[in-house]
Amino acid sequence: xxxxxxxxxxxxxxxxxxxxxxxxxxxxxxxxxxxxxxxxxxxxxxxxxxxxxxxxxxxxxxxxxxxxxxxxxxxxxxxxxxxxxxxxxxxxxxxxxxxxxxxxxxxxxxxxxxxxxxxxxxxxxxxxxxxxxxxxxxxxxxxxxxxxxxxxxxxxxxxxxxxxxxxxxxxxxxxxxxxxxxxxxxxxxxxxxxxxxxxxxxxxxxxxxxxxxxxxxxxxxxxxxxxxxxxxxxxxxxxxxxxxxxxxxxxxxxxxxxxxxxxxxxxxxxxxxxxxxxxxxxxxxxxxxxxxxxxxxxxxxxxxxxxxxxxxxxxxxxxxxxxxxxxxxxxxxxxxxxxxxxxxxxxxxxxxxxxxxxxxxxxxxxxxxxxxxxxxxxxxxxxxxxxxxxxxxxxxxxxxxxxxxxxxxxxxxxxx
Amino acid sequence: xxxxxxxxxxxxxxxxxxxxxxxxxxxxxxxxxxxxxxxxxxxxxxxxxxxxxxxxxxxxxxxxxxxxxxxxxxxxxxxxxxxxxxxxxxxxxxxxxxxxxxxxxxxxxxxxxxxxxxxxxxxxxxxxxxxxxxxxxxxxxxxxxxxxxxxxxxxxxxxxxxxxxxxxxxxxxxxxxxxxxxxxxxxxxxxxxxxxxxxxxxxxxxxxxxxxxxxxxxxxxxxxxxxxxxxxxxxxxxxxxxxxxxxxxxxxxxxxxxxxxxxxxxxxxxxxxxxxxxxxxxxxxxxxxxxxxxxxxxxxxxxxxxxxxxxxxxxxxxxxxxxxxxxxxxxxxxxxxxxxxxxxxxxxxxxxxxxxxxxxxxxxxxxxxxxxxxxxxxxxxxxxxxxxxxxxxxxxxxxxxxxxxxxxxxxxxxxx
Ligand SMILES: NC(=O)c1ccc[n+]([C@@H]2O[C@H](COP(=O)([O-])OP(=O)(O)OC[C@H]3O[C@@H](n4cnc5c(N)ncnc54)[C@H](O)[C@@H]3O)[C@@H](O)[C@H]2O)c1
Ligand SMILES: NC(=O)c1ccc[n+]([C@@H]2O[C@H](COP(=O)([O-])OP(=O)(O)OC[C@H]3O[C@@H](n4cnc5c(N)ncnc54)[C@H](O)[C@@H]3O)[C@@H](O)[C@H]2O)c1
Numbered sequence: 001x002x003x004x005x006x007x008x009x010x011x012x013x014x015x016x017x018x019x020x021x022x023x024x025x026x027x028x029x030x031x032x033x034x035x036x037x038x039x040x041x042x043x044x045x046x047x048x049x050x051x052x053x054x055x056x057x058x059x060x061x062x063x064x065x066x067x068x069x070x071x072x073x074x075x076x077x078x079x080x081x082x083x084x085x086x087x088x089x090x091x092x093x094x095x096x097x098x099x100x101x102x103x104x105x106x107x108x109x110x111x112x113x114x115x116x117x118x119x120x121x122x123x124x125x126x127x128x129x130x131x132x133x134x135x136x137x138x139x140x141x142x143x144x145x146x147x148x149x150x151x152x153x154x155x156x157x158x159x160x161x162x163x164x165x166x167x168x169x170x171x172x173x174x175x176x177x178x179x180x181x182x183x184x185x186x187x188x189x190x191x192x193x194x195x196x197x198x199x200x201x202x203x204x205x206x207x208x209x210x211x212x213x214x215x216x217x218x219x220x221x222x223x224x225x226x227x228x229x230x231x232x233x234x235x236x237x238x239x240x241x242x243x244x245x246x247x248x249x250x251x252x253x254x255x256x257x258x259x260x261x262x263x264x265x266x267x268x269x270x271x272x273x274x275x276x277x278x279x280x281x282x283x284x285x286x287x288x289x290x291x292x293x294x295x296x297x298x299x300x301x302x303x304x305x306x307x308x309x310x311x312x313x314x315x316x317x318x319x320x321x322x323x324x325x326x327x328x329x330x331x332x333x334x335x336x337x338x339x340x341x342x343x344x345x346x347x348x349x350x351x352x353x354x355x356x357x358x359x360x361x362x363x364x365x366x367x368x369x370x371x372x373x374x375x376x377x378x379x380x381x382x383x384x385x386x387x388x389x390x391x392x393x394x395x396x397x398x399x400x401x402x403x404x405x406x407x408x409x410x411x412x413x414x415x416x
Numbered sequence: 417x418x419x420x421x422x423x424x425x426x427x428x429x430x431x432x433x434x435x436x437x438x439x440x441x442x443x444x445x446x447x448x449x450x451x452x453x454x455x456x457x458x459x460x461x462x463x464x465x466x467x468x469x470x471x472x473x474x475x476x477x478x479x480x481x482x483x484x485x486x487x488x489x490x491x492x493x494x495x496x497x498x499x500x501x502x503x504x505x506x507x508x509x510x511x512x513x514x515x516x517x518x519x520x521x522x523x524x525x526x527x528x529x530x531x532x533x534x535x536x537x538x539x540x541x542x543x544x545x546x547x548x549x550x551x552x553x554x555x556x557x558x559x560x561x562x563x564x565x566x567x568x569x570x571x572x573x574x575x576x577x578x579x580x581x582x583x584x585x586x587x588x589x590x591x592x593x594x595x596x597x598x599x600x601x602x603x604x605x606x607x608x609x610x611x612x613x614x615x616x617x618x619x620x621x622x623x624x625x626x627x628x629x630x631x632x633x634x635x636x637x638x639x640x641x642x643x644x645x646x647x648x649x650x651x652x653x654x655x656x657x658x659x660x661x662x663x664x665x666x667x668x669x670x671x672x673x674x675x676x677x678x679x680x681x682x683x684x685x686x687x688x689x690x691x692x693x694x695x696x697x698x699x700x701x702x703x704x705x706x707x708x709x710x711x712x713x714x715x716x717x718x719x720x721x722x723x724x725x726x727x728x729x730x731x732x733x734x735x736x737x738x739x740x741x742x743x744x745x746x747x748x749x750x751x752x753x754x755x756x757x758x759x760x761x762x763x764x765x766x767x768x769x770x771x772x773x774x775x776x777x778x779x780x781x782x783x784x785x786x787x788x789x790x791x792x793x794x795x796x797x798x799x800x801x802x803x804x805x806x807x808x809x810x811x812x813x814x815x816x817x818x819x820x821x822x823x824x825x826x827x828x829x830x831x832x
Contacts, residue, residue: 083534087530114549117545118499118542118546118549122538125537125541126534129533129534160589167587168587170585171584171585171586182585182598182601186617188621194617194618198614198617201610201613205604209750209805210805
């Protein structure tokens with residue numbers, strides 16, 4: 001039993017959830033992980049694995065206990081299916097906070113086939129809804145912290161600085177121009193992103209009707225792999241996704257460089273994305289946990305991101321650092337080829353976040369991890385066979401020059 | 417085989433779906449009904465039944481064939497669960513249009529318990545998503561017509577005239593005030609209504625990514641029971657819900673009057689609601705079917721409603737007509753006690769809809785149906801035991817004067 005209160009971490013075996021669980025345990029919270037290990041099973045389905053040799057959850061937790069003397073609990077249940085077990089767990093443990101990472105989180109995976117689309121919708125919507133429903137049922141005043149994505153804004157397609165979740169607009173009411181604040185209109189770019197916009201409506205409703213305290217973290221693309229805690233012992237190592245579905249762009253480039261695969265830039269690489277290092281992600285979540293919204297306050301939304309970059313610029317940085325070749329592939333996504341992105345993150349800065357931005361030292365650290373484990377990489381899995389529409393061709397070779405837009409993508413280029 | 421094209425009616429055994437199927441068959445469409453009969457099973461669960469003695473779907477369709485010589489097909493499948501059967505049916509039949517009524521549609525039912533909340537979310541979201549996914553998979557250019565609700569607007573809480581789905585707002589972009597059009601910010605008042613706002617995002621996404629042609633009909637409260645076609649034979653009679661969960665306000669009052677139960681007004685009865693008669697509902701759907709959006713057009717949204725009324729005014733009208741007593745119950749819902757509601761419905765008017773508004777003749781017709789079948793009414797089921805929050809008391813007796821607000825509802829009264 002520890003002094004800081006109880007936290008349930010849903011999805012605590014995953015890439016973000018694992019280092020977060022260790023950090024919070026280290027900070028003195030009494031942590032219980034809930035995870036159905038679906039992500040590990042998807043590795044089996046896809047015929048690949050984390051680049052880093054991750055231990056089973058049981059071994060991970062034994063190592064943590066051995067090294068720090070701290071206990072993290074673990075319950076294997078499916079939050080989208082095992083509602084009664086979830087409700088019981090919450091009523092028994094009476095946590096102050098539940099952190100919710102437990103979703104299918106890869107956009108390309110969500111677009112692979114009807115089965116994958118349907119699994120993503122079913123898993124993410126029912127999972128989030130079950131958590132909210134069980135919190136209300138418990139009668140406890142639990143703070144729910146959810147991991148959302150910057151992708152719900154549609155990457156700033158309207159050309160404005162992205163606010164934190166809410167937008168001030170002027171509307172004409174009875175002939176008078178009045179200013180009102182509305183949830184930022186969602187513009188999801190994949191089935192996965194769409195589920196996050198559905199989550200947002202679930203939060204909006206349960207906050208309004210039942211007064212549930214909710215923080216939704218609109219996170220950028222996470223890069224890096226280790227944190228202070230995961231580096232304490234080899235058995236605590238974090239997962240590292242590099243393949244076409246789950247690998248996120250910067251980490252992927254570093255692995256591609258390590259195994260001698262060309263850097264896979266989609267289209268012109270003009271897409272601007274928001275980024276955050278895993279160490280900052282973990283810090284932000286700890287800050288969100290210790291700064292819950294007041295009772296009766298609306299859903300608190302933070303943009304959890306520290307910088308933005310164009311994909312081709314990242315490729316150039318990695319290429320300079322490692323000598324890797326850059327290749328341009330037909331974009332499997334249905335999106336604007338070039339976009340600007342300016343994002344506010346004032347709230348985390350005000351809470352004391354000191355952003356770790358992209359620097360050679362950290363890039364080299366990730367590259368070294370990639371180098372060390374490159375024999376575990378299945379090069380065939382680097383290119384995803386997911387496409388946003390059946391009529392977008394699958395490109396396995398790439399070109400030396402930026403790829404001209406495919407006819408089916410012309411519409412996607414129009415400003416939304 | 418008939419001249420006007422093929423239509424699949426999902427939920428075609430229900431209150432709106434049945435008369436719509438008959439009308440479209442009569443108009444010359446080749447209609448196939450898909451329904452898992454969940455609504456009839458919910459009657460079993462709730463221990464009540466349609467006030468009108470409805471026939472089995474098989475007998476209904478035999479009667480239709482006997483009377484008109486026309487065949488309506490029927491397939492029993494669950495659109496939220498039997499994805500492959502749905503996909504096959506669509507690929508085999510190659511319909512031009514799919515009309516989607518197949519959802520759990522009662523707000524009080526959706527609030528009864530965790531099981532009911534979870535069923536409503538699971539059934540409605542997965543059902544709608546499966547239909548969209550199967551349409552894309554079929555590769556066919558199918559027009560999807562969905563029944564939504566006026567409730568997604570949150571009953572005009574911002575005090576403005578409700579537009580048809582989209583809202584013009586001015587935002588500051590790079591220091592300049594610019595006008596943009598956004599989907600009307602949703603403000604759902606129950607789990608059921610929330611699922612309709614989730615549907616809207618599914619439509620938004622599949623329209624944008626896959627170019628699916630979609631019409632979403634934001635329907636008001638439907639009243640009345642018979643249409644030209646359902647009156648052709650007793651075996652074609654439409655269902656008539658009167659109990660606390662599925663009965664909608666005006667129809668409920670008329671049954672209450674017929675059985676000598678006081679009219680059940682919630683709170684002050686100051687809630688303004690949008691209404692449409694079942695005959696107009698059927699006409700509107702036929703108009704929507706014959707006026708699909710163009711290929712590449714965004715989701716077309718109509719407000720399918722013809723008039724608005726305050727609940728207590730409706731009670732007064734029914735009371736004058738029938739002599740029934742009015743009683744005021746504690747509102748089980750979490751909503752504003754009094755609200756204004758002004759709704760645009762220009763698009764249907766432009767397509768030639770000639771609204772049937774509330775008149776004594778039609779009210780009397782419904783009252784006569786209620787009178788005829790009042791022995792089938794289970795008076796114990798008139799008051800719903802659903803409440804929006806566990807702390808709202810259940811009121812089974814009502815008061816002669818408008819009920820003062822319950823403390824837990826104070827917040828709901830603040831303008832949203
Ligand atoms: N990784 C990123 O770059 C990134 C960026 C933005 C947002 N996010 C969000 O952060 C969260 C965590 O992402 P991640 O990268 O750690 O993903 P991950 O797949 O590594 O982790 C998710 C974990 O949740 C578990 N899970 C999934 N569904 C479950 C269910 N129904 N019941 C129980 N457990 C379940 C999985 O087994 C997995 O361990 C996700 O919600 C994701 O959308 C991640
Ligand atoms: N009745 C109203 O006043 C009203 C008002 C506004 C909007 N609507 C909307 O119109 C639509 C039809 O309403 P209704 O009053 O006819 O409801 P209803 O319950 O009478 O009919 C719905 C039908 O769909 C079927 N169904 C439900 N889930 C299904 C599934 N998973 N697979 C197959 N069939 C399924 C049910 O068995 C039922 O026959 C609903 O979407 C509702 O939200 C109704």
